[in-house]
Amino acid sequence: MTGPVLAVDQGTSGTKALVVCPERGVIGSGSAPVRPRYLPGGLVEVDPCELLDSVIAAGRAALAEAATPVVAVGLANQGETVLAWDPATGEPLTDALVWQDRRAAELCAELAVHGDSLRQWTGLPLDPYFAAPKMAWIRRHRTGAGVVTTSDAWLVHRLTGCFVTDAATAGRTGLLDLDTVSWSPDALDVYGLGGERLPGVVDADTRVGTTTVFGPPLPLTGLLVDQQAALLAQSVTEPGAAKCTYGTGAFLLAQTGPSPRRGDTGLVSCVAWRLAGRTSYCLDGQVYTAASAVRWLTDLGVISGAEELDGVGGSVPDTGGVTFVPALAGLAAPWWRGDVRGSLTGLGLDTTGAHLVRALCEGIAAQVAELADAAASDLGGPLTALRVDGGLTRSALLMQTQADLLQLPVEVSALPDATALGAAAVARLGLDPGLAVHEAVPDWKPSAVYEPRVTAAEAGERRARFRDSVTALLDTGPAE
Structure with missing residues (x-):
């Protein structure tokens, strides 16, 4: 049995770190904020040094709370956030362009003739959300x-001096051949990146190198992109099962x-992950704005924060005829129209803030x-x-609404911070190759199960109204 590991989830708006013990579970946690800059025209960027500082601060805080030595480190990452940097010194040469950033839209439009080929090679559509257009x-x-x-x-380079990425993160670039799980020369050429020096593609459970930023030398033995780390932590390891993480955006993986x-x-x-040389795959769908849409309502003064979703939204029985398409950063899957913006329809003089929250x-x-x-x-x-899993699963209103519209049970993870727990699992697997995947992943159990409370007919009507609003939005053309 391996000892405790430090698991670090470097996310969009902050970094969360956990010390995870095989016997006792989470024995220490720490967090540090990250403040992306949301600029006009759909630009989102962040100082890379803020990302690194948050990793170090959150990791040290978790270790201090645990007051127990750890044997390895695992790291989860944002996936599609990119930057240029000097491999000799490690110094950033640009800000990091966050996954939400849309500045490569024009470049994608220019390359549209290659869209079908790129999807066939890499599994990904041609969209600024992914890393390659931003690169x-x-x-x-x-x-x-x-x-x-x-x-x-x-x-990873700043932590260990190594130049690698895991297969699942590489799969978020639009440059990885989906079948061979290696860099695609064809895709690189399309993007004009054929001569680039790219990181080595490694398994998620790889002993990458050693870091001293948290104190004593520690091996970095696990790397995995955030949503796939949550998929693993939720024990979604068999075909047909699915999870959704409600964070800055909402991400469904099957x-x-x-x-x-x-x-x-x-x-x-x-790619879901590559462990011990064996690749698992998944289907992935994105909602660009979830908690970020809640923050938008908060900034408008409608609520004071996500903790008010239930109290305010639950004070009215329905949306009062209001339909909200929260495409505040564009529509992702299955529409892939990042150029459109959100809509609120059905507003009346009787519309209240509670109706907006519920909508x-x-x-x-x-x-x-x-x-x-x-x-x-x-x-x-x-x-x-x-x-x-994710922060917004604390909203009973949202989870009940989800079960109603899905007409399926919604099972809320009893373990918060699923992404960090997934990073802990791959770190343990990298440290102990004899460990089976199910032994490294925490026992999955729900803290709550939301069953549908409305009829299939009512769910169908509500979803049809939403689809009609999306159709109207798509028909209006690109946002100016």
Whole structure:
């Protein structure tokens, strides 16, 4: 039995670190904020040094609380956030362009003729959300110096001096061949990145190197992109099962097993993880704005924070006829229209802030329901339940709405911080190759199960209204 490990989840708005003991569970935690800059025109960027500082601060805080030595470190990352940096010194050459950043939209439009080929090679659509368009944008408009990579490769280099990325994170770039799980020369050429020095692609359970930033030397033995780390922690390891994480955005992933499944519903086909040389794949769908939409309502003064969703939204029986498409950063899967913006329809003089809150919960849940339907279609059979995690799962209103619109049970993880727990699992697997996956993952159990409380007919009507609003939004054309 291995000892405790330090698991670090470097996220969009903050970094969470846990000390996870095989026998006692979480024995220490720490966090540090990250403050991305949201700029006009859909630009989102952050100082890379803030990412590194948050990793160190959160990790040290978790270790201090645990007051117990750890034997290894695991790191989860944002996935599609990119920067250019100097591999000789480790110094950033640009800000980090966050996954939400849309500045590469024009470049994607220019490359649209290659869209089908890129999807076939890499499993990903041509969209600024993914890393490759942002990497190409940096090369065109910022600098040709150094290397341009996802943020995890830079963090790993600063922690250990090594130049690697895990297979699942590489799969979020749009540059990884989905079948061979190696860099695609064809995709690199399309993006004009053919001559780039790219990090080595390693398994999630790889002993990468050693770091001293947390104190005594510690091996870094686990690397995994955030949503796939949550998928692992939720024990979604068999084809047909699915999870959704409600964070800054909402992300639904469905396991497909040892073969990639290229569907036609608009979902992304990507690597779930590669462990001990064996690749598992998943389907992936995104809602760009979930907690970030709640923060938008908060900034408007409608509520004082996410903790008021239930109290305010629950004070009215329904949305009062209001439909909210919370596409505040564009529509992702299954529509892939990042150029559109959100809409509020059905407003009247009797509309209150409570109606807006309830309509937001319904809008998030309706988008996730569309993703679940798409996953079921691609998998060739219905999902049986949805396992969920993330901060917004604390909202009973949102979770009940999700169950109602899905017409499926919604099982809320009893273990918060699923992404960090997934990072802990791969760190343990990297430290002890004899460990089975089910032995490294915490026992999964729900803290609550929300069953549908409305009829299928009512759910269908509510979802049809949402789809009508999305259709109207798409028909209006790009946002100016």
